[in-house]
Amino acid sequence: MTSASSSAPLLELTGYSIRFATPDGEVQAVSGLDLTLAEGETLAIVGESGSGKSQCFNGMFGLLARNGRTEGQARLAGADLLALSPKALDAVRGRDMAMVFQDPMTALNPALKIKRQLSETLEVHQGLSRREAEAKSLAMLKRVGIPEAERRMNQYPHELSGGMRQRVVIAMALLCRPKLIVADEPTTALDVTIQAQILELFRELGQEMRTALVLITHDLGVVAGVADRVAVMYAGRIVEEAGVDALFDAPAHPYAAALLASIPRIDRDGGSVEAIPGRPPNLIHPPSGCPFHPRCRFADERCVAERPPLEPVAREGHAIDAGRRVACWHPFAAARAGSAAAAPTPEAVLHG
Ligand SMILES: Nc1ncnc2c1ncn2[C@@H]1O[C@H](COP(=O)(O)OP(=O)(O)O)[C@@H](O)[C@H]1O
Ligand SMILES: [Mg+2]
Incomplete structure (x- = not known):
């Protein structure tokens, strides 16, 4: 493995896609991801079941089902994992990167x-x-x-x-x-108390060992206090990427806002949660335009027709946040509509 200069990211996904061939057509599980992870950083990948979180990392670990194939690049410390022979990839696994599964x-x-x-x-x-x-x-x-x-x-x-x-x-x-650990729903099968202990362990290890961590979870509630940054996935794409505090403070993407509103919280009466209306999209025939538009209360004609690019946005009255990207034609619409007032602070999140 070539060693990268300290300024280069540890992990860099570029135009990274995963497709599965099925009798009904091609499943577009991951579509054109661009994502970087710095040495020692903890990044949470969050999204509903089926959004492409697991396959994204299975792909770079060489663990895809036989009907799957990857496109683009996935560089770890400079070397493209997708271009390695199975034997070379095997050597990288276990030495430079390791995976922790739910079970x-x-x-x-x-x-x-x-x-x-x-x-x-x-x-x-x-x-x-x-x-x-x-x-x-x-x-x-x-x-x-x-x-x-x-x-x-x-x-x-x-x-x-x-x-x-x-x-x-x-x-x-x-x-x-290893330089990188990918933990895929590592606490989902555990009861709430044990879950909190394991998350605390990840937090300590992240601070102590300079190992970069990708924490995959369907539950935005486990992210607070553990991750530095969050990438929210929907229909195989990143729809928002932000620092944890910025995201909890004011989610820019309506889907991120909906995920946040669906976290059980100790500061809300009876711990009520708002389920996200509608169903996850069909990835053989993904929706036109913004993939979230059929479920989005802010969607208009442009959202139906044109897919918004993932790019930095400015929030009214704030400086542009270089660490934040969002793919939405109406960023912060949910915050303006008032659901930000109901969004939890990281401290108020109930783990589990
Ligand atoms: N071998 C396969 N063949 C066809 N589709 C698959 C296969 N494996 C996963 N998928 C589909 O890829 C999408 C992303 O799956 P996955 O990454 O496992 O989701 P999650 O975000 O829950 O981890 C889902 O729609 C899933 O049904
Ligand atoms: Mg999964």
Whole structure:
């Protein structure tokens, strides 16, 4: 892997698309994404189920189903992952980038003790002796907050709770000190208390280890306090990208505003939520113009006819925010219409 200069982004997606061939036609799962991630940064990818979040990263990890193909570029530290041979990509996975899934058992071998799961990675990828590898594994288990780590080393995955198993998987991902970890709904299967603990672990690790993190979630509520930046996906496209505080303060895209209004909150009577009306679009025949227009209360003729580009916008009375891009012909319409007054502050968000 070529080393990039410090100013170059760690991850850079350019014109990145994913299509699946099906008997009914081509599914346009991800369409022309341009996205960058800096070293050590935590980016949340948020959107409803089916918006293309998982396939986007499966594509660069070489994990697409056989009917899928990628287009464009996905550069990690300068090297285009899409151009690598399966063998070269395999070497990059585990060394430079790792993935954490919703179900920890997809990454764990039920027949191996925890210490073997962990130290084998180090023996294979870093050529450490078994003793060195086990010592490092134990230290990492302690680091991710596993109590009685010595005893856990000799247990099998089924002897651990779901939350502990996910900690083991996170330890496994961290062991080779990857530059990038992609966590796909890592807390969705866990109960609320454990979910909050795992998110806190990601927050600490992000601050401590310079590992860049992509946190994929359908729940904007888990993003506050963990991510630096948020990219909101709809129908395979980024519709808004912004710093977390800016997004929670005033979402520019009506879909981002709707997602925000659908978060259960402790500061709203009875924790009521507003469901987003309408259904996610058909990705074989995506809507014309702005893909959100059929569900958008601010849509007009232009939204039906012309797709808005993802670009910086100025909010009335504010300087232009260089870190924010939005694809909408009526940015901040929701904020003006008053739903910003009802939008939660990050502190008010109920995790889970
Ligand atoms: N192998 C496949 N063949 C056809 N369509 C697929 C395949 N895998 C995923 N898709 C479609 O791609 C779209 C994006 O999926 P995905 O990225 O998994 O969504 P999510 O945002 O929930 O993670 C969805 O519409 C899904 O149905
Ligand atoms: Mg998914």
